[in-house]
Amino acid sequence: NAGVTQTPKFQVLKTGQSMTLQCAQDMNHNSMYWYRQDPGMGLRLIYYSASEGTTDKGEVPNGYNVSRLNKREFSLRLESAAPSQTSVYFCASSERGGNYGYTFGSGTRLTVV
């Protein structure tokens, strides 16, 4: 049982380049989330998807777009990367209405130069 899988694990982009971070879960969870983690700032929610077919903005959505491709997959796209988007990105999933918390992926470390 893989849980939540994120790809790639590491990426270096030049300013202005675009890329998509991939996330897939195999636990049949309804809800999925994208966070970024920066030193001293904890986890900040970028976007979330409460169920297949819906997406909503979180705390820091500017510069990002998301796609809930199906129940398993939730991707995060940077259309024109900026150095301020250098961060570690985590995907998580949960059962809607469940109380078992979130299951996190192992993260993508992104550097924008």
Next chain:
Amino acid sequence: GEDVEQSLFLSVREGDSSVINCTYTDSSSTYLYWYKQEPGAGLQLLTYIFSNMDMKQDQRLTVLLNKKDKHLSLRIADTQTGDSAIYFCAEGDSWGKLQFGAGTQVVVTP
């Protein structure tokens, strides 16, 4: 939104007990959680407590909840070097959506 606050850093000697504190503001929280993040890894769920409980014990971990003061704590008995990590407190609503604190960096010294 609602806030979850934690102290940022805790230093503890190996073999001592660690106590990590957290305060939250949403009185409608149904569950409260503690996550552990080791260097270079994602967050792993350590334990959780239902909001109508006062205490939960799980091996070396003890969670105390004071609902009146909206205060949550995690006690780690006999702290080991492998307990060095960032610990996140989180509150969950009835939909299962979580709000995280900024994390407490725990450093265990020999």
